[in-house]
Amino acid sequence: MSDTAENTVNLDDAVIPFRIENAAVRGEITRLKASIHEVLKDHDYPAPIARVVAKAVALTSLLGSSIKFKGRLIIQTTTDGPLNMLVVDYHTDGNFKTPGKFRASARFDAVKLSELDETDDASLLGAGQMIITIDQGNDMQNYQGIVALDNIGLEAAAELYFGKSEQMLTQVRLAAEYDTDEKTWNAGGVMVQSIAVEGGSNAELNDEELKELQLADWENARALMLTIKDFELINPKGDSQNLLYQLFHEKGVSCYVPQALEAFCQCSPERIEDMLGQFSQEERVEMAIGNPKKPGFIQVACDFCGKEYEFTAEHFAQ
Numbered sequence: 442m443s444d445t446a447e448n449t450v451n452l453d454d455a456v457i458p459f460r461i462e463n464a465a466v467r468g469e470i471t472r473l474k475a476s477i478h479e480v481l482k483d484h485d486y487p488a489p490i491a492r493v494v495a496k497a498v499a500l501t502s503l504l505g506s507s508i509k510f511k512g513r514l515i516i517q518t519t520t521d522g523p524l525n526m527l528v529v530d531y532h533t534d535g536n537f538k539t540p541g542k543f544r545a546s547a548r549f550d551a552v553k554l555s556e557l558d559e560t561d562d563a564s565l566l567g568a569g570q571m572i573i574t575i576d577q578g579n580d581m582q583n584y585q586g587i588v589a590l591d592n593i594g595l596e597a598a599a600e601l602y603f604g605k606s607e608q609m610l611t612q613v614r615l616a617a618e619y620d621t622d623e624k625t626w627n628a629g630g631v632m633v634q635s636i637a638v639e640g641g642s643n644a645e646l647n648d649e650e651l652k653e654l655q656l657a658d659w660e661n662a663r664a665l666m667l668t669i670k671d672f673e674l675i676n677p678k679g680d681s682q683n684l685l686y687q688l689f690h691e692k693g694v695s696c697y698v699p700q701a702l703e704a705f706c707q708c709s710p711e712r713i714e715d716m717l718g719q720f721s722q723e724e725r726v727e728m729a730i731g732n733p734k735k736p737g738f739i740q741v742a743c744d745f746c747g748k749e750y751e752f753t754a755e756h757f758a759q
């Protein structure tokens with residue numbers, strides 16, 4: 442790993458690509474602290490909802506960090522559970538010099554939530570679908586992958602996505618929790634994928650033997666992944682590299698340049714003004730008069746960051 446990159450990136454909010462040495466397995470590990478707190482602090486989500494949002498952000502950083510061009514990766518779920526809509530929008534410049542930036546938004550049904558016994562993400566989401574969109578910018582066509590969510594949760598959905606879209610054996614672990622002492626959210630995740638065995642010392646092996654070797658490496662990595670406890674992924678005093686060494690010390694693990702992660706939003710008075718501009722003046726007057734919080738003013742809160750914008754209907758009349 443280059444010293445400069447390691448020195449400038451705060452690993453409390455970063456995703457790190459890695460490779461298990463002498464094994465056909467690669468992966469990414471992510472950890473979010475200040476950045477995920479920044480996203481969640483302005484939303485008034487109940488804890489179970491916030492937890493799934495944080496896990497979805499962790500997942501998005503695992504997927505988005507492998508994008509090698511300036512673009513976006515969007516994970517969106519629409520389901521019939523209490524958490525009926527979830528969007529995470531991840532922006533990258535396609536290199537590790539600039540941070541990956543994300544924002545997130547969710548809609549939930551408070552009544553359905555109160556009726557739920559289990560608050561794991563599979564129960565909160567319920568059934569529906571997850572759409573993963575990769576926006577390559579410019580005039581390039583978007584790539585879109587759709588996974589049916591059938592009470593399976595985010596980890597299994599991501600594994601299905603890679604199995605379907607890239608025929609890649611993938612294992613994902615995600616965790617998020619509110620630290621009541623520090624009064625801050627922590628999230629983390631790790632993903633491993635099976636890749637083709639390299640030639641080199643295996644040059645004498647035939648295709649079948651190479652496949653067997655790949656599968657043995659995969660089974661080994663998968664078994665180790667299953668030993669990860671949630672708190673290891675989010676322990677505020679722990680760090681990603683230590684966790685990887687603990688897990689894969691038998692074979693060894695190489696970490697690559699980390700990418701910093703940041704919360705951001707793109708909303709602005711101009712964008713909100715454009716959005717309100719699409720209504721008729723009559724509708725805008727009604728919105729202003731009918732606003733119980735501040736009659737006479739149209740108030741709009743950004744779905745992503747919660748920032749409030751305020752206009753009068755007369756503002757648009759000119």
Ligand SMILES: [Zn+2]
Pocket residue numbers: 706707708743744745746747748
């Ligand atoms: Zn915003």
